Amino acid sequence: MEKIIVRGGRQLNGTVKAEGAKNAVLPVIAASIIASEGKSVLHEVPALADVYTINEVIRHMNADVNMVGNTVTVDASSELETEAPIEYVRKMRASVLVLGPLLARYGHAKVAMPGGCAIGSRPIDQHLKGFEAMGAEVTVGNGYVEAEVKGRLKGAKIYFDVPSVGATENVMMAAALAEGRTILENCAKEPEIVDLANYLNKMGANIVGAGTETIRIEGVEKLVGTTHTIIPDRIEAGTFMVAAAITGGNVLVQGAMHEHLRPLVSKMEEMGVIIQEEENGLRVIGPDILQATDIKTMPHPGFPTDMQSQMMALMLNAAGTSVITETVFENRFMHVEEFRRMNANLKIEGRSVIVEGPSSLQGAEVAATDLRAGAALILAGLVADGYTRVTELKHLDRGYVDFAEKLATLGADIERVREEEVYSEDHEPSESVSTL
Numbered sequence: 001m002e003k004i005i006v007r008g009g010r011q012l013n014g015t016v017k018a019e020g021a022k023n024a025v026l027p028v029i030a031a032s033i034i035a036s037e038g039k040s041v042l043h044e045v046p047a048l049a050d051v052y053t054i055n056e057v058i059r060h061m062n063a064d065v066n067m068v069g070n071t072v073t074v075d076a077s078s079e080l081e082t083e084a085p086i087e088y089v090r091k092m093r094a095s096v097l098v099l100g101p102l103l104a105r106y107g108h109a110k111v112a113m114p115g116g117c118a119i120g121s122r123p124i125d126q127h128l129k130g131f132e133a134m135g136a137e138v139t140v141g142n143g144y145v146e147a148e149v150k151g152r153l154k155g156a157k158i159y160f161d162v163p164s165v166g167a168t169e170n171v172m173m174a175a176a177l178a179e180g181r182t183i184l185e186n187c188a189k190e191p192e193i194v195d196l197a198n199y200l201n202k203m204g205a206n207i208v209g210a211g212t213e214t215i216r217i218e219g220v221e222k223l224v225g226t227t228h229t230i231i232p233d234r235i236e237a238g239t240f241m242v243a244a245a246i247t248g249g250n251v252l253v254q255g256a257m258h259e260h261l262r263p264l265v266s267k268m269e270e271m272g273v274i275i276q277e278e279e280n281g282l283r284v285i286g287p288d289i290l291q292a293t294d295i296k297t298m299p300h301p302g303f304p305t306d307m308q309s310q311m312m313a314l315m316l317n318a319a320g321t322s323v324i325t326e327t328v329f330e331n332r333f334m335h336v337e338e339f340r341r342m343n344a345n346l347k348i349e350g351r352s353v354i355v356e357g358p359s360s361l362q363g364a365e366v367a368a369t370d371l372r373a374g375a376a377l378i379l380a381g382l383v384a385d386g387y388t389r390v391t392e393l394k395h396l397d398r399g400y401v402d403f404a405e406k407l408a409t410l411g412a413d414i415e416r417v418r419e420e421e422v423y424s425e426d427h428e429p430s431e432s433v434s435t436l
């Protein structure tokens with residue numbers, strides 16, 4: 001097993017670049033199998049575990065997929081299999097995003113039911129409601145969901161009960177090839193949905209309104225491969241912004257886009273952080289003393305749930321009482337117990353956590369309970385007294401490329417090691433530790 005070991009106390013300075021967005025690239029790669037002609041060439045694809053998984057999923061279906069550096073080429077013009085088995089869906093829920101493209105192109109799709117995970121139950125009822133409204137027959141059984149339609153899907157008016165990112169994407173992809181007009185209401189408005197719509201439109205789709213609550217889609221008969229550059233990852237960028245702020249440092253986060261990060265920027269400014277827009281990113285300057293604030297996670301453009309645990313780390317270092325309310329996922333506080341191991345003063349009250357700061361954080365061995373929790377514990381380790389060891393890095397690797405290496409470039413005392421390596425008596429990593 002690997003661990004990231006971080007010793008607190010270093011200020012971060014310098015420049016770091018955000019990768020392409022995980023949550024944009026996964027639906028885009030899933031959508032690439034809708035093209036019955038031509039190749040798609042995707043640029044700025046991050047080398048993440050989740051990207052390897054979605055590539056495997058579509059490769060398993062017979063698509064030709066190649067990744068060289070940060071460019072992925074997909075040729076899905078041959079006949080595809082229409083099933084995604086459990087081994088992929090278990091690794092990554094976003095595998096369900098192949099349902100819409102397969103159903104639209106072949107009139108059939110079968111994907112393992114994703115089930116719950118560490119952050120909540122995460123049903124897919126809204127995806128299925130959309131497919132049914134377009135004429136598909138959906139059956140759930142033996143751990144699989146299967147959708148089938150005779151002929152083409154039919155355009156429909158669909159109102160989502162909750163603004164779901166995945167449901168908006170899945171149904172939008174299906175509607176792109178449906179017969180006639182589809183109107184989606186109460187859509188999620190995340191920037192990644194806009195990126196997917198832009199990609200589909202370049203493939204020949206006719207989609208307007210992505211990024212607003214109503215999306216109109218005129219179905220077309222076929223889509224063809226195209227070239228697309230993935231937008232920068234606002235959550236990775238936001239995580240580095242917190243890293244700069246928590247250490248009182250001065251970091252330029254290249255690729256951080258103010259329009260995608262407004263809720264985070266405004267909350268960090270309330271805490272006393274200076275954030276300046278520069279030509280190619282955001283410069284973040286941490287204050288001597290951070291002030292407490294409150295956040296409530298909401299669908300975009302509200303505060304993103306994917307930045308909740310990182311903000312908890314920042315609030316632990318702020319003077320006063322902060323309150324975090326999680327409204328998107330019902331079980332996204334697993335990291336609280338891990339922070340407590342670091343001497344954090346946190347109290348869970350229903351869907352809120354009361355953060356008493358500043359906590360004098362102490363290094364400890366802690367486990368990443370999900371990918372953002374992993375990043376948040378490392379952020380806390382940057383300012384904790386002594387060494388923090390973060391385990392369960394498979395979660396972190398789903399969403400961050402070279403996280404420890406990038407922090408080290410900014411000046412953090414951090415390394416990634418194999419567990420079997422030995423440590424010297426004062427718990428410092430010995431020189432023989434292998435860094436990955």
Ligand SMILES: CC(=O)N[C@H]1[C@@H](OP(=O)(O)OP(=O)(O)OC[C@H]2O[C@@H](n3ccc(=O)[nH]c3=O)[C@H](O)[C@@H]2O)O[C@H](CO)[C@@H](O)[C@@H]1O
Pocket residue numbers: 022023024026093094120121122123124125126127128162163164165166167188192299305306328329330
């Ligand atoms: C790959 C990807 O893009 N993942 C993101 C996506 O996940 P994902 O697309 O899974 O999240 P959703 O937006 O669908 O979930 C939002 C809420 O809607 C509920 N819901 C969702 C679908 C459904 O059919 N029924 C239903 O009730 C969920 O349980 C949750 O409470 O958006 C989340 C919310 O911003 C982010 O945390 C994830 O990082």
Ligand SMILES: C=C(OP(=O)(O)O)C(=O)O
Pocket residue numbers: 093094119306371372399
């Ligand atoms: C919850 C997340 O991702 P996923 O939906 O892929 O699990 C995330 O990126 O924080």
